[in-house]
Amino acid sequence: MSFILSVDKLFSGYGELPVLDAVSLEVGQGEIVSVVGANGAGKTTLLLTISGHLATRSGRVTFDGQDITHLPAHKAAERGLVMVPESGRLFPFMTVLENLELGAYHSAARARLRESLDEVMTLFPLLAERRTQLAGRLSGGERQMCAVARAMMALPKLLMLDEPSLGLAPIMVDKVFEMVASLVRTKGLSVLLVEQNVGNALRMCQRGYVIEHGGILKSGRGEDLLRDPDVRRSYMGL
């Protein structure tokens, strides 16, 4: 399998505090990979480091065949590495449409703004209906959809999603995950998903990693991790 993303022995942290401890992982072309772990395990730190928002102390990030370890986040995004931050981070006092337009912030994406908007509105009819509504008035599930749609406006090859299920009702969690899976099928995207919602995240991925105290504890096919007694006991209350 060819990898769109490979992360090799990544270390990073905040000031004096080390967080990531030699994290290695891969995401194949067209693959959904989940990284699951408890609150504080280092999931957000991992995505921030891969995307270039947080400096890498050592290790290497290879994206789409190129070393992007020290590339700033906006440059990585231009190459197709796009992150959907926790809770979406939409601009609440701007409309859905304005939020989507902001997703197309780099020049290649701006050049395709019209086509991308048409495409996103077709993929997410609900957002088309709500286009003139303020983003702050969307429900939690709609906000997640809008955040994913905004990321699509940046022409991603790899979408990195930070806990898209956080705070959503179970039925909305299913909807958001289905929507992500359908983007992967129809658009040939690859996805790196980080979640505390271990059951759902492992069910929707091909492969998963368990992160604990900033290190990878185990990895395997999603269905195997779902059956793993340690994973079930520690993370699924079973």
Ligand SMILES: Nc1ncnc2c1ncn2[C@@H]1O[C@H](COP(=O)(O)OP(=O)(O)O)[C@@H](O)[C@H]1O
């Ligand atoms: N901005 C920050 N400054 C200092 N420490 C942080 C910061 N953000 C996160 N941390 C710490 O880094 C560790 C990992 O946090 P995080 O990556 O947010 O975990 P997760 O996303 O898995 O909940 C935690 O101990 C957290 O307290």
Ligand SMILES: [Mg+2]
């Ligand atoms: Mg987090």
